[in-house]
Amino acid sequence: MNGSVQFSRILIANRGEIAVRVIRACREMGIESVAVYSDADRRALHTSLADQALRIGPAAAVDSYLSIEAIFSAARRSGAQAIHPGYGFLSENAAFAAACRDAGLVFIGPPPEAIAQMGSKITARRLAQAAGVPVVPGETPTDQSDQAITAAAHRVGFPLLLKPSEGGGGIGMKTARDAAALAAAIAQSRREALAAFGDGTLYIERLIDRPRHVEFQILADHHGHVVHLFERECSIQRRHQKVIEECPSTALTPALRRRMGEAAVAVARKAGYRNAGTMEFLLEGTGDSARFYFLEMNARLQVEHPITEQVTGVDLVRAQIEIASGAPLAWAQDALAQRGHAIEVRVYAEDPAREYLPQAGPLLIYREPSMPGIRVDAGIVEGGEVTVHYDPLLAKVIASGDTREAARHRALAALRSYPILGIRTNTALLVALLEHERFISGDIDTGFLDAEGDVIRAGLSAEPPREIAAIAAAARAEGAFASGARRGPAPRGDDPWTSLGGLRV
Amino acid sequence: MSKPADDAPIDVVSLGNARYQVDAGTRRRVAFAVVAADTWVFLDGRVYVVPTGGASPARTSRADERGALTAPMPATVLAIHVTPGQTVQRNDVLIVLEAMKMELPIRAPRDGRVRTVACQPGELVQPGVTLLELDTEEA
Numbered sequence: 001m002n003g004s005v006q007f008s009r010i011l012i013a014n015r016g017e018i019a020v021r022v023i024r025a026c027r028e029m030g031i032e033s034v035a036v037y038s039d040a041d042r043r044a045l046h047t048s049l050a051d052q053a054l055r056i057g058p059a060a061a062v063d064s065y066l067s068i069e070a071i072f073s074a075a076r077r078s079g080a081q082a083i084h085p086g087y088g089f090l091s092e093n094a095a096f097a098a099a100c101r102d103a104g105l106v107f108i109g110p111p112p113e114a115i116a117q118m119g120s121k122i123t124a125r126r127l128a129q130a131a132g133v134p135v136v137p138g139e140t141p142t143d144q145s146d147q148a149i150t151a152a153a154h155r156v157g158f159p160l161l162l163k164p165s166e167g168g169g170g171i172g173m174k175t176a177r178d179a180a181a182l183a184a185a186i187a188q189s190r191r192e193a194l195a196a197f198g199d200g201t202l203y204i205e206r207l208i209d210r211p212r213h214v215e216f217q218i219l220a221d222h223h224g225h226v227v228h229l230f231e232r233e234c235s236i237q238r239r240h241q242k243v244i245e246e247c248p249s250t251a252l253t254p255a256l257r258r259r260m261g262e263a264a265v266a267v268a269r270k271a272g273y274r275n276a277g278t279m280e281f282l283l284e285g286t287g288d289s290a291r292f293y294f295l296e297m298n299a300r301l302q303v304e305h306p307i308t309e310q311v312t313g314v315d316l317v318r319a320q321i322e323i324a325s326g327a328p329l330a331w332a333q334d335a336l337a338q339r340g341h342a343i344e345v346r347v348y349a350e351d352p353a354r355e356y357l358p359q360a361g362p363l364l365i366y367r368e369p370s371m372p373g374i375r376v377d378a379g380i381v382e383g384g385e386v387t388v389h390y391d392p393l394l395a396k397v398i399a400s401g402d403t404r405e406a407a408r409h410r411a412l413a414a415l416r417s418y419p420i421l422g423i424r425t426n427t428a429l430l431v432a433l434l435e436h437e438r439f440i441s442g443d444i445d446t447g448f449l450d451a452e453g454d455v456i457r458a459g460l461s462a463e464p465p466r467e468i469a470a471i472a473a474a475a476r477a478e479g480a481f482a483s484g485a486r487r488g489p490a491p492r493g494d495d496p497w498t499s500l501g502g503l504r505v
Numbered sequence: 506m507s508k509p510a511d512d513a514p515i516d517v518v519s520l521g522n523a524r525y526q527v528d529a530g531t532r533r534r535v536a537f538a539v540v541a542a543d544t545w546v547f548l549d550g551r552v553y554v555v556p557t558g559g560a561s562p563a564r565t566s567r568a569d570e571r572g573a574l575t576a577p578m579p580a581t582v583l584a585i586h587v588t589p590g591q592t593v594q595r596n597d598v599l600i601v602l603e604a605m606k607m608e609l610p611i612r613a614p615r616d617g618r619v620r621t622v623a624c625q626p627g628e629l630v631q632p633g634v635t636l637l638e639l640d641t642e643e644a
């Protein structure tokens with residue numbers, strides 16, 4: 001972009017696959033990268049890939065990746081001019097972005113004011129409404145008596161959801177399909193809210209039946225230009241954790257896509273937004289008659305950004321760095337187009353057969369697939385260790401093709417050529433999801449995985465075919481022991497994942 | 506792809522670097538395998554974990570004598586669904602923990618009555634620390 005990049009050194013205040021992603025972008029742009037690491041990540045991939053790596057503290061994130069002080073100290077020591085926060089950790093911390101500005105460091109992301117506005121769901125909703133963008137009807141009555149909540153429920157309309165206003169993670173969330181079910185739902189939601197959060201204040205929201213989660217990527221520079229880079233369909237999720245994302249969405253028509261894209265840009269303009277961000281919408285129905293509602297804005301790069309990159313050809317991390325350096329956007333809206341289809345599947349260290357219990361342990365074998373149309377964004381290497389300290393996302397497999405079916409077949413082929421041994425992962429679940437008839441037909445909504453998950457997971461445990469015993473015997477005969485592993489069975493008590501005070505959970 | 510006959514001989518040859526060539530009848534595939542406390546095998550896109558000792562896996566539940574339930578890893582207590590004295594049934598969710606940004610339900614290993622709840626919502630708990638004690642319910 002006109003050679004306008006001014007940074008010679010960028011510190012990446014993150015770990016795992018996203019730190020690796022940013023390091024690679026820096027390398028391509030001729031910028032030195034500075035990694036930071038906790039004691040748990042001394043030998044992590046991001047630590048070894050960067051041009052410089054600085055220790056920032058012990059394993060606990062609060063003392064390392066979440067410590068503004070530790071990050072600033074590393075920035076000073078390294079002489080970095082800018083900080084890329086990745087996602088999670090400090091990426092949406094307005095105080096951190098403000099402190100960067102005060103310290104004369106460029107925060108590669110939105111201004112602190114925009115982060116603060118978008119960090120509050122209430123402010124973000126008001127902004128969207130001011131921009132003329134619909135939001136899901138809802139309110140938090142100041143008077144929390146049963147009568148006042150009932151009156152508010154009738155204003156919002158049925159079916160509706162009662163949510164603890166202090167809550168998260170779906171706890172205390174209750175559905176009332178009609179007025180008759182309301183009294184019981186209020187009592188139950190309030191009781192659970194009090195027990196879990198010590199605050200019984202309830203928020204009432206219209207329930208959108210079988211909604212899709214469709215989000216729009218936007219980019220905004222410091223010269224008043226805002227563009228959107230189309231949608232990402234993220235309806236395959238469980239408890240708000242996305243599992244599979246794709247672009248384009250099977251639910252959008254060109255007219256609906258244009259309307260939603262314009263809405264995303266309007267909200268970004270209203271917020272004075274800069275850099276990369278994502279507008280999340282709930283979509284009710286499909287096609288031209290579908291209705292969409294602004295949900296929230298994510299003031300950062302998203303985990304699933306690669307599918308947008310594959311379909312638009314825009315390198316979003318590079319664009320973030322260029323925007324932060326003051327360069328104008330390289331594209332007008334009408335120069336951007338979607339080409340082909342991309343599907344991302346997230347490989348998690350978790351055991352779907354045991355309530356998705358997170359897994360920690362050694363990566364004895366880790367071999368990434370390499371084939372046409374496949375990109376793997378990962379933060380791990382064979383011989384590495386997955387610890388309990390951080391998020392269980394191991395890698396993302398991004399499959400691209402001319403059509404949705406081509407991308408789907410490539411994703412399946414890649415997952416089937418992707419041995420990860422030593423810890424359990426969700427790859428068999430991903431294969432089953434990609435082969436599910438509802439996924440194939442595009443008939444998905446945010447309730448899909450919760451509704452179908454039990455049946456899908458039950459089908460995952462297969463009897464080993466008779467080849468397995470022969471292969472295992474050959475491996476043992478050859479002495480193919482993992483380095484560091486004892487010969488013969490190890491005591492089981494040292495594995496925190498198989499026991500819970502002696503009792504499996 | 507044709508399935509090999511059940512009695513077709515299986516021939517496994519090491520290719521080095523944890524790779525194995527598997528011939529069963531006329532069908533040839535490459536598997537990956539590594540031996541640790543368990544033996545891990547990757548074949549046809551699936552992972553199989555078999556006990557290295559060859560014996561059946563020692564994975565049956567052992568009841569803690571005190572009936573204490575502990576955290577399996579450092580975690581935050583998200584919610585407590587029971588109170589002392591409450592009768593619970595096997596598999597009831599008693600406590601929900603959060604670790605690695607994931608919810609972990611702690612379930613009752615058997616029928617019983619809650620004796621004590623030793624944690625609070627929002628509390629950070631360490632592995633091995635007792636969260637709750639369960640008495641066996643007399644019939």
